[in-house]
Amino acid sequence: MLFSMGFEAQLAHPTPERERRLILDCVDQAVFAEEMGFDRIWAPEHHSLKWYAHMSAPEVFLTYVAARTSRIRVGHGVVLMPFKYNHPVRVAERAAMLDLLSGGRLDLGAGRGATRQEMTLCDVDPERTYLEVEESLRMIAQMWRTDEFSWDGELSIAPHPILPRPVQLPHPPLFMACSKVDTVRLAAEYGVGALVLGFDGIDEIREYHDAYREACASRTGERFVSDRVNDHFSALLPTIVLDDAEEAFRIGARGQRFFAESLAHWYGGGPPPAQDTEDVDNVAEIAAARDRVVAKLHEANVPVTPKALSTFNIDHAYGSADHAAGFVERLRDVGVDEVMLMIQMGTVPQDVCMETIRQWGTKIIPRFR
Template sequence: MKFSVIFEAQLADPTVEREHQVIRDCVEQAVLAERMGFDRIWAVEHHSLKWYAHMSAPEIFLTWVAARTNTIRIGHGVVCMPFAFNHPVRVAERAAMLDLLSGGRVDLGAGRGGTAQETSLCGVDRDRTAAEVEEALRIIGKAWQEEELEYHGELIDIDPHPILPRPSQRPHPPLFLACSRGETLVQAAELGVGALVMGFAGPESIAGMRSVYDAAIAGRDGGRFVSTVVNDHFSVLCPTIVLDDPEEARRIGIRGQRFFAQSIGHWYGGAGVPDEAVVAGADEGAEMRRAAEQVVARLHELDIPVRPTSTATFNADHAYGSADEAIAYVERLREAGADEIMCLIQMGTVPQEACLETLRQWGEKVIPHFANGGAANGHAGNERGADEHRRNA
């Protein structure tokens, strides 16, 4: 079982001063995460998504963190791979340089960056994003393994060139794909890359997604593999706030998640701007239920079918509360098939003190429980993450 922390650089107050402080806060959290025994940090890439994610240059953020740490793995979770966002050769060059300078600690995830706000900013053809992500992964895998890269695909042609430098990890850092639907889980399995399962699905939904991933792994023939090495690592998001006062942790965590959900609704669904107010003593659970009801009502107005995914971001059944409650929740995720727990702590309304205390609680109480022989994982035989990737290399 691996433990990591993922950063969006989200903020409720989008002033320049607050933005600068939040990004510095993320660095402080990442450095503390290493001291607390986390295995990895992940940084997203998004563009022009005010409130939701101000992490537009993760390669700079991750390099800054790498220079201040020694052992924690440094993960792109994920790079926007459509060519108008990032040319695949430039991704290969940057990630290899970071891997070299960090002493072989890089993990590289790929994603589409699919909001209209982002694609319109960079001139991305939204109809080609899925195909471009797959082709980019294929190019990067070749660039890191061949003396000269030559590639002629359906979407791009690259004449023979050496791609430099080479990464420290041989043949290359582990590859991952952002997954939120069955289709992307199948794609990840068929490409031979790890799955970064995003979203606020609970353990029951995670178990279903693991089944889809495992079935695709069992049924693949290797024809779509993007590299000579395979990474079948299954990482899942775990929203969490853990404090000595469990009720306060639940209030802060659910409020943070509600802001997160409203931000997603704004950029992905055309809803209003997120509510930044934090009201002392508010019943955040009731506010979450009310927000979910509003989404359902809006879908009914538009005659759009309501599915479980429609209100998944308002599911408040997560690791909010005491360390013991977090342990119990992680046990459920592990039983569902998680190889890695990606802790989402830094949400727009969550104070820095609560983020730091949550990291300490996980480091002192939650992670040691699993390191010291927590309940066995029924999917342990499928756990083929970064460690096995390097052994097979």
């Protein structure tokens, strides 16, 4: 099994000074992750999502991390690939430069940028996002195979060289963000790895994994975006691990609440996340927030699905190293290839993030090597 970390760069009480400190803290976490034996980090691109994600230029963050490390892979996961976020040629140019500078350590993921906040900022048509993500992946998979790249599709490009070329030819491994069963199956049909954001626990991850493997087994290859197929399945696991298991759960529940409320705000139109949550019962508060979402959905005559409530689940790897290892054992039994840890949540202090990374590196990861 592989072990990685994801960085949304979340921030409670955002100010310019705190934001600067946050980004540098994330760099320190990523560098320490290499020392502790992690295989990869992932940084997704988001725009204008205050509190939830301050990682608007992950390629710069990842390049800085690559310069301070030598082994750990850097996952550009994900790049927003609808054309008005990023022209496919610019995605390819930046990806190749990062792959070159890192010595061939880049993994490249695709996403839609599906919040109204992001789409209105960049004038993205929500009806075209799937179409444009697929075309971008197909274009990137072809760009360095000849000295002159041309394309005739939704975009038209006359023959041009695409420079520089990556170390990993014909292209770095391709992935796609997946937050529902349909997109997991789509990733399998494209022949790209699945980055699964399953907050509802092991059963949800199992559902996604089984759908992905079934789609891999039944596909014909007609929708492959590249002849270099990547069937890698990575699953998210929120975690805080400390010697004091009760304190780890308290901090994890608080971080999960911030994560859930931030996500609900930008993706579901909920209120902004609560900022002052240190001295409250976050377990009770996250349950109350979940009930508010249910009431809102009922009022709007919208079906209440497990997916709509999944981020309010706090049954994650918050506790001791043994408790967290139990989650890895269950994910291993499901068949996942990679456990992507979510440690940096908006209210989790830097010293707790670093200690959690240390605990995983010294007490958990070695059990699964």
